[in-house]
Amino acid sequence: MSAKLIVAGPCSAETEYQVIDTAKQLASIGITHYRAGVWKPRTSPNTFEGMGQRALPWLLRVKRELGMQVGTEVANREHIALAIDAGVDFVWLGARTVTNPFAVQEIADRLKDMTMDITVYVKNPVIADIALWLGAIERLQNAGVTRLVAVHRGFHSLLPSVYRNAPQWYVPIELKRLRPDITLLCDPSHISGNSDLVEIVANQAAKLNYDGLMVEVHNSPKDALSDKNQQITPEQFAQILAKIRFGSTIDGNETLSVFRAQIDELDKSLFDIIAHRMELSEKIGQYKKANNISVLQFARYEELLSNSLTYAKQHHLNADFVKQIVELIHQESINRQL
Known part of the structure; x- marks a missing residue:
């Protein structure tokens, strides 16, 4: 596989052992960017919503002991302040957050106040609205954020589908056309919603020459406290990475x-x-x-x-x-x- 930005790690940081063990396995296959959700904005308040601030030291241990860049999701100004103060290397804005311009602006304003040039990943909004996605990126840029990454994680659809979130590939493709300067990753975990489909979606993204992947990888998916059905093991991820070929477009014609x-x-x-x-x-x-x-x-x-x-x-x-x-x-x- 050609050099691309590969971000991997569990949906949620659940225990210190789970975070460290997953990171060690990923580091052993060459992964340098580690993700884990500390705060989990879930649909129902009666489900696991993350360990919160107490999980941040676990990520910093990964950074210190394994030399990996670490990141987590933020959904408000308090999250961004706590994450940056803890020393994370990147943060991402989830689909629900990006759908709300007020929430994005709140985070952008906090970043501007902190004068920290941190890498910010911006997932696509819940709905297939490219203007909303671009607007979130622009709000962050206006706040002085210079390192931005767009993440395609699929879109909610009322139509029956094998996917959890419809890929609607034309939306990220149009984003890349309008903003070729923005790194574009694919999140096959959230698109598929099914670990059996992660490779298929990742391979499609590779054929479309995305700039990389953000994948949910857990040391024991069956025991995961959130999104267990779409997470894969480090071993499975290594097998996927060995198979896919970025930049090899169909018929050589992108x-x-x-x-x-x-x-x-x-x-x-x-x-x-x-x-x-x-x-x-x-x-x-x-x-x-x-x-x-x-x-x-x-x-x-x-x-x-x-x-x-x-x-x-x-x-x-x-x-x-x-x-x-x-x-x-x-x-x-x-x-x-x-």
Whole structure:
């Protein structure tokens, strides 16, 4: 693998042993940047929200004993002050924080007051809003932060998907086009939400020639107190790093690689939507059986076809092509209801 910025470590700093042991294993495979969440802004207050300030000395021990650069997530002005005073080398702003310009500005103002030029990683916002992502970066730059890294961790979507957060690769690609000066990392852990998919997402990022990765690695993922399903072991991470090749774009054409990545993502979304539609068809079939309603409803089919042809015209799609698709989907729906 060519030289890239690789950041790895557990989702959360849970115990001193876990932090040190994970760091030692990562250092042994050449990782120089170590991450661990000290404060964990979770959806529910009834889940593990981090060890807080008392975990900072554990990170500093990693820095002192292993020579690794260490960092943690910050979500407010108090966090940033405590982290910098403790001696961390970098911090990151999570998706929830970046989604809130007021929170970003509060952190930016605190950084400006402290006159500390620390490296700040900016994860993408929860929603696929590139202006919001760029705005967070600009707020930090306006506060005097000169070392900035953008981290693509995927976006929330209401559509069913194999991913925890939809990659929507075109968003980070556009960010890189607009700001080629900003280092861009991929966080395959949060995109996938599943340790089995981390390698697939990391490999896609490598094909798109990202500047590196930020990956959640835990010495014992099954015992993790947060995000256990998406964390991998140091050994698994070493195997992934040995396989992926950054900068090796498809057909040697980076533009073509970008387009194909977008098509792949759209295709996956199409199949997810079709699968969800068939699930609804089966529920409708069950309702019809329970209420002695005929499976085939001609009026409903005519309405469906008419609406689809209207959409086809609006989007400049071939009517015959759309009609064939609708007929196939409708027939499969009927089959599911029989």
